[in-house]
Amino acid sequence: MGIDFEPLFSDLAGNMKASEIRxxxxxTAKPDIISFAGGLPNPEAFPIEEIREIxxxxxxxxxxxxxxxxATEGVTQFRDWLKEDYAKEGEFHDxxxxxxxxxxxxxxxxxxxxxxxxxxxxxAEAPTYLGGSNAFMVYGCDIxxxxxxxxxxxxxxxxxxxxxxxxxxxxxxxxxVIPTFQNPEGVTMPDHRRKQLLEIVYQYDDLLIMEDNPxxxxxxxxxxxxxxxxxxxxxxxxxxxxxxxxLVPGFRIGVVTGPEELVxxxxxxxxxxxxxxxxxxxxxxxxxxxxxxxEKQIKLICEMYKRKRDLMLKAMDEHMPDGMTWTRxxxxxxxxxxxxxxxxxxxxxxxxxxxxxxxxVGRPFYTDGRGTDxxxxxxxxxxxxIIDEGxxxxxxxxxxxxxxxxxxxxxxxxx
Amino acid sequence: MGIDFEPLFSDLAGNMKASEIRxxxxxTAKPDIISFAGGLPNPEAFPIEEIREIxxxxxxxxxxxxxxxxATEGVTQFRDWLKEDYAKEGEFHDxxxxxxxxxxxxxxxxxxxxxxxxxxxxxAEAPTYLGGSNAFMVYGCDIxxxxxxxxxxxxxxxxxxxxxxxxxxxxxxxxxVIPTFQNPEGVTMPDHRRKQLLEIVYQYDDLLIMEDNPxxxxxxxxxxxxxxxxxxxxxxxxxxxxxxxxLVPGFRIGVVTGPEELVxxxxxxxxxxxxxxxxxxxxxxxxxxxxxxxEKQIKLICEMYKRKRDLMLKAMDEHMPDGMTWTRxxxxxxxxxxxxxxxxxxxxxxxxxxxxxxxxVGRPFYTDGRGTDxxxxxxxxxxxxIIDEGxxxxxxxxxxxxxxxxxxxxxxxxx
Numbered sequence: 001m002g003i004d005f006e007p008l009f010s011d012l013a014g015n016m017k018a019s020e021i022r023x024x025x026x027x028t029a030k031p032d033i034i035s036f037a038g039g040l041p042n043p044e045a046f047p048i049e050e051i052r053e054i055x056x057x058x059x060x061x062x063x064x065x066x067x068x069x070x071a072t073e074g075v076t077q078f079r080d081w082l083k084e085d086y087a088k089e090g091e092f093h094d095x096x097x098x099x100x101x102x103x104x105x106x107x108x109x110x111x112x113x114x115x116x117x118x119x120x121x122x123x124a125e126a127p128t129y130l131g132g133s134n135a136f137m138v139y140g141c142d143i144x145x146x147x148x149x150x151x152x153x154x155x156x157x158x159x160x161x162x163x164x165x166x167x168x169x170x171x172x173x174x175x176x177v178i179p180t181f182q183n184p185e186g187v188t189m190p191d192h193r194r195k196q197l198l199e200i201v202y203q204y205d206d207l208l209i210m211e212d213n214p215x216x217x218x219x220x221x222x223x224x225x226x227x228x229x230x231x232x233x234x235x236x237x238x239x240x241x242x243x244x245x246x247l248v249p250g251f252r253i254g255v256v257t258g259p260e261e262l263v264x265x266x267x268x269x270x271x272x273x274x275x276x277x278x279x280x281x282x283x284x285x286x287x288x289x290x291x292x293x294x295e296k297q298i299k300l301i302c303e304m305y306k307r308k309r310d311l312m313l314k315a316m317d318e319h320m321p322d323g324m325t326w327t328r329x330x331x332x333x334x335x336x337x338x339x340x341x342x343x344x345x346x347x348x349x350x351x352x353x354x355x356x357x358x359x360x361v362g363r364p365f366y367t368d369g370r371g372t373d374x375x376x377x378x379x380x381x382x383x384x385x386i387i388d389e390g391x392x393x394x395x396x397x398x399x400x401x402x403x404x405x406x407x408x409x410x411x412x413x414x415x
Numbered sequence: 416m417g418i419d420f421e422p423l424f425s426d427l428a429g430n431m432k433a434s435e436i437r438x439x440x441x442x443t444a445k446p447d448i449i450s451f452a453g454g455l456p457n458p459e460a461f462p463i464e465e466i467r468e469i470x471x472x473x474x475x476x477x478x479x480x481x482x483x484x485x486a487t488e489g490v491t492q493f494r495d496w497l498k499e500d501y502a503k504e505g506e507f508h509d510x511x512x513x514x515x516x517x518x519x520x521x522x523x524x525x526x527x528x529x530x531x532x533x534x535x536x537x538x539a540e541a542p543t544y545l546g547g548s549n550a551f552m553v554y555g556c557d558i559x560x561x562x563x564x565x566x567x568x569x570x571x572x573x574x575x576x577x578x579x580x581x582x583x584x585x586x587x588x589x590x591x592v593i594p595t596f597q598n599p600e601g602v603t604m605p606d607h608r609r610k611q612l613l614e615i616v617y618q619y620d621d622l623l624i625m626e627d628n629p630x631x632x633x634x635x636x637x638x639x640x641x642x643x644x645x646x647x648x649x650x651x652x653x654x655x656x657x658x659x660x661x662l663v664p665g666f667r668i669g670v671v672t673g674p675e676e677l678v679x680x681x682x683x684x685x686x687x688x689x690x691x692x693x694x695x696x697x698x699x700x701x702x703x704x705x706x707x708x709x710e711k712q713i714k715l716i717c718e719m720y721k722r723k724r725d726l727m728l729k730a731m732d733e734h735m736p737d738g739m740t741w742t743r744x745x746x747x748x749x750x751x752x753x754x755x756x757x758x759x760x761x762x763x764x765x766x767x768x769x770x771x772x773x774x775x776v777g778r779p780f781y782t783d784g785r786g787t788d789x790x791x792x793x794x795x796x797x798x799x800x801i802i803d804e805g806x807x808x809x810x811x812x813x814x815x816x817x818x819x820x821x822x823x824x825x826x827x828x829x830x
Contacts, residue, residue, distance in 0.1 A: 002623055005674070005680070056470075069665065108687075235417065248483070250481055251485055
């Protein structure tokens with residue numbers, strides 16, 4: 001009697017891919033495992049007492065408004081505060097608009113919804129944040145990857161890619177970039193390259209940049225770079241930020257600013273997507289920013305994550321075998337490691353699980369099958385005192401696999 | 416220099432309609448206006464003290480989990496509590512699944528996304544909730560309206576409509592119905608018709624019912640009807656509920672249960688749409704339900720809304736001219752009034768504004784231009800002591816328009 005649902009599902013449903021990472025993460029939920037797999041902020045840093053105090057105040061002062069339906073674009077006081085704050089960094093201009101989303105993920109989805117048709121192209125870093133590429137691909141687009149070096153997207157390859165696509169009548173709708181402490185690589189694009197990126201984009205009449213900037217405030221050292229949005233003078237850049245990493249993820253607050261017409265269309269799309277984001281959460285976030293708690297909090301998080309990054313890098317230096325390379329991020333939550341010598345990290349993942357250590361495999365960060373020689377390691381979540389042990393276990397797994405692999409190459413079982 | 420965004424927007428963006436009601440509501444934000452236009456729960460009933468107490472507890476007991484990213488399908492403890500509660504009403508069966516959404520609106524959007532292709536048909540009541548029809552139409556579907564009487568969707572017209580569509584190879588993907596205290600009409604479908612509805616749907620192999628039930632618990636009098644979901648024995652019905660009307664709208668919590676394969680696909684779609692709904696809000700909602708506060712609250716709301724409905728009906732009876740008819744809802748937040756005699760409520764709206772009273776015009780609740788003789792009146796939001804005055808102003812406006820209209824018919828200016 002059961003209904004066969006498969007033929008009922010839409011074309012968009014057919015474009016949806018299961019998150020492989022999500023499935024793998026389930027396997028890492030064992031008691032003794034040391035996991036560098038997740039992408040979570042460290043809950044030890046959550047400002048629970050400040051939230052308690054503010055939540056109480058919001059209920060007293062704004063209860064009936066904060067608990068009612070709100071405007072689709074977000075709570076006015078919160079938006080006004082953010083506009084002023086963003087203007088200081090050159091990120092909010094006259095005519096710009098601003099919308100509060102359910103985390104940056106909703107911004108990515110709405111962008112896909114309002115801009116992408118089946119067969120459209122989107123340029124993204126190789127590797128890129130898979131939550132972004134997956135959200136866009138639901139709407140049928142193809143991701144065109146552009147290689148990175150230690151300064152982010154390679155400019156000459158980008159130039160060449162755009163020229164080729166444009167010639168074929170397939171100019172992308174936009175570039176999707178995470179220029180600061182990129183997910184998954186952790187690298188940062190310096191100002192001079194951001195300017196080059198803009199100049200290239202300006203060569204095409206209707207090309208946009210989506211700047212995803214979740215980790216920008218988590219800088220442990222080095223000079224801050226300007227956001228691409230603040231360097232843009234043609235209204236080509238839409239900026240996505242989030243409070244998930246500087247307040248808490250559990251309030252689900254993303255902030256989008258960009259060309260007014262684009263943001264207005266996002267608000268329009270959000271109206272039928274969910275009417276509005278929870279006003280209560282926005283009121284709490286507003287007061288948290290207004291009272292300056294956020295600055296104290298960023299300082300605390302940066303100290304904590306820097307310590308953990310240092311511990312991880314030190315352990316990597318000590319334990320990892322030759323032929324392994326990794327990034328040395330100046331902020332954020334991740335580093336990216338690559339193994340030379342033919343080891344497949346999809347397989348390595350299960351070997352590592354046997355030794356009670358986990359990472360995220362590299363392949364899902366590409367849409368073209370690359371990345372099987374790489375892995376993402378998260379340093380923000382683990383306790384300080386298990387990082388060395390975890391990296392040692394991982395290094396031992398890799399060393400064993402390298403030996404096995406070499407043996408197989410020297411004495412192939414089936415020549 | 417400005418970019419021309421219009422050609423960049425997607426086909427889906429082209430399907431998005433501005434909410435006319437939203438635009439009209441802006442006009443009603445004048446100080447002296449008595450507005451029956453909105454669709455808001457009454458904030459005087461918000462359980463602010465209970466929320467304060469529970470928020471505090473959640474931060475103490477579950478802080479690090481409630482403020483972290485959560486599972487896409489929702490907070491486990493909350494989902495488990497709801498499943499058990501729904502099972503008591505026969506609304507949760509083995510193999511059913513449950514997902515927490517950002518209000519019912521997100522459920523409507525996700526359903527459209529996973530089920531509807533361009534040109535697909537959806538059957539809905541005439542009139543229907545425009546947040547539903549608009550969300551579906553973003554995905555390119557056509558709404559096929561079926562007339563209602565005072566027991567909801569007319570069964571013979573439904574039967575005939577389905578037969579006709581099926582013959583044309585255009586069987587709808589689903590029926591969208593709000594069987595209890597319908598928005599906008601306020602009428603309720605009795606059990607016997609719910610069963611008839613199911614029997615008709617069972618005649619087609621792959622036809623589903625989406626049961627939107629936001630007001631079900633707001634019954635002021637009369638016997639509760641069974642939900643269509645609880646009467647279904649073929650797994651054809653997906654049920655959408657919300658905490659917006661029995662807790663607060665500002666937490667944005669919708670609850671969907673239905674055929675497992677369908678709900679799983681919604682969870683899948685939600686993952687790329689926004690990762691998860693705010694866990695903090697779900698924890699508060701869970702405790703609010705678990706402690707039984709919700710039952711106390713429903714009692715309080717029903718008393719308040721019943722009083723307001725009675726005041727409105729009494730005022731209607733007293734002031735409205737002949738030729739005007741309206742529904743007498745047994746619960747919910749709205750009644751629906753129709754004016755015989757050629758008055759167009761789109762025009763009447765502005766005349767009423769001049770007299771400082773507002774309603775929602777009928778047309779947006781249809782997708783085919785009907786409804787210009789009707790209006791929706793909300794009774795949940797207004798203060799008790801202005802309801803009579805507001806209805807009196809509205810009646811005066813209608814009476815004037817009827818006279819003007821009659822005069823024009825008798826002495827037409829341009830024959």
